[in-house]
Amino acid sequence: MQTLTKEYITSLLPMRPDNSHKATFGHVLNIAGSMHYRGAAYLSSLSALRTGAGYVTLASSPGVCQSVSALTPNIVMRPLPTRPVIYAELSPQMTDSVCIGLQSIDTESIDEKAVIQLHDLLEKASVITVGSGLSIGQSKDEFNDSTAPLSSMAIAEGNHCFFLALLGALQTRSQSMVFDADALNFISHFLHHSPRKPQTPLHLPKNSIITPHPKELARLLNIDVEAIQADRVHYATEAAKQLNTIVLLKGYHTVISDGEYAFINPTGNNALAKAGSGDVLTGIIGGFCAQGLSPLNATCLGVYLHGLAGDLAAQALSEYSVLASDLLDYIPKAIKQITNVKPINV
Numbered sequence: 001m002q003t004l005t006k007e008y009i010t011s012l013l014p015m016r017p018d019n020s021h022k023a024t025f026g027h028v029l030n031i032a033g034s035m036h037y038r039g040a041a042y043l044s045s046l047s048a049l050r051t052g053a054g055y056v057t058l059a060s061s062p063g064v065c066q067s068v069s070a071l072t073p074n075i076v077m078r079p080l081p082t083r084p085v086i087y088a089e090l091s092p093q094m095t096d097s098v099c100i101g102l103q104s105i106d107t108e109s110i111d112e113k114a115v116i117q118l119h120d121l122l123e124k125a126s127v128i129t130v131g132s133g134l135s136i137g138q139s140k141d142e143f144n145d146s147t148a149p150l151s152s153m154a155i156a157e158g159n160h161c162f163f164l165a166l167l168g169a170l171q172t173r174s175q176s177m178v179f180d181a182d183a184l185n186f187i188s189h190f191l192h193h194s195p196r197k198p199q200t201p202l203h204l205p206k207n208s209i210i211t212p213h214p215k216e217l218a219r220l221l222n223i224d225v226e227a228i229q230a231d232r233v234h235y236a237t238e239a240a241k242q243l244n245t246i247v248l249l250k251g252y253h254t255v256i257s258d259g260e261y262a263f264i265n266p267t268g269n270n271a272l273a274k275a276g277s278g279d280v281l282t283g284i285i286g287g288f289c290a291q292g293l294s295p296l297n298a299t300c301l302g303v304y305l306h307g308l309a310g311d312l313a314a315q316a317l318s319e320y321s322v323l324a325s326d327l328l329d330y331i332p333k334a335i336k337q338i339t340n341v342k343p344i345n346v
């Protein structure tokens, strides 16, 4: 187990040749956001550009694409077709699950056939980031407990069907991929609660990275959060082996493991404990993968810089007041700070 150092991290920064163009620095395909989580799509897309990616395309529902393009002109949009959801309105007592009405509402859930329309982008993207704010459509604990009753206006599965179709299409791809947030909840559901439960262990596409917080890792491994927190390095390493992926276990002193080696991140502080800061991290790692770093190096560099951006933001704004969107302005400052260190050969 090693603690990441500033010198080592600096050595990982990708080169920025003068004779270059946007394709030199890679294309991030970010599949993110949903009706209630538009901010996650914005934060994860913009942070990839801030770390140096040449091109970011956001693929999401038309409503999300519209909201994000109103906030920034920097991201290319790929609106995906949605399907209306039929709500079953159940009796308020919830004892007999009597259906008292049906309504069709556009919840902006992406149609699973949208995966076909994504084919060209899946081909040309240098890295695919999936899951920030993608929405499971109901409370996570209900989603991950097949015995829990549906509440009266629950959306059965959000983007679950779309995600499973996408995961199928990603299986044979060799680009780097980052699975975050709801992508991890869908995978947990598939592993432990779905009637289509896999007979053999699920292996994620090669070159993938997963970014769970402790509760998400608990859902993935089907064990308690307390057990994970008591031995973070062990469980991050176990999950990396089981799922054949790089694991980034979030939290104070984030752990990164490829199943063999483990790294501890020394940067970051409680200012990062605010909704949306994990979405920024996904974009940062995607941005470094796009520039050609290996999944492990992109994760180490991304986690360190995200934490440093949080430290610099907290110095300026106080630990209380940093917003996830502030981090976007501190990514450049964090990069400038580490580039002042002379690189070493490793």
Ligand SMILES: NC(=O)C1=CN([C@@H]2O[C@H](COP(=O)(O)OP(=O)(O)OC[C@H]3O[C@@H](n4cnc5c(N)ncnc54)[C@H](O)[C@@H]3O)[C@@H](O)[C@H]2O)[C@@H](O)CC1
Binding pocket: 036, 037, 038, 039, 040, 041, 131, 132, 133, 134, 135, 140, 181, 182, 213, 214, 215, 225, 250, 251, 275, 276, 277, 278, 279
């Ligand atoms: N502006 C936006 O659009 C935002 C969208 N977000 C997206 O919203 C979706 C759901 O995020 P939620 O925050 O609702 O759900 P989470 O699954 O992140 O959190 C649900 C609960 O899990 C527990 N938990 C979270 N982090 C933990 C930790 N480190 N240790 C122990 N327990 C922990 C807490 O009890 C928390 O209330 C994700 O797809 C995410 O990307 C969030 O990132 C928040 C901001």
Ligand SMILES: Nc1ncnc2c1ncn2[C@@H]1O[C@H](COP(=O)(O)OP(=O)(O)O)[C@@H](O)[C@H]1O
Binding pocket: 181, 213, 249, 250, 251, 252, 253, 254, 267, 268, 269, 270, 271, 272, 273, 274, 275, 276, 277, 278, 279, 280, 281, 306
């Ligand atoms: N107390 C803390 N110290 C250091 N880093 C933290 C702390 N709390 C949260 N973080 C970091 O902030 C990010 C939070 O991500 P996540 O839990 O996915 O939030 P969200 O889903 O709201 O974006 C992670 O990178 C995590 O490591």
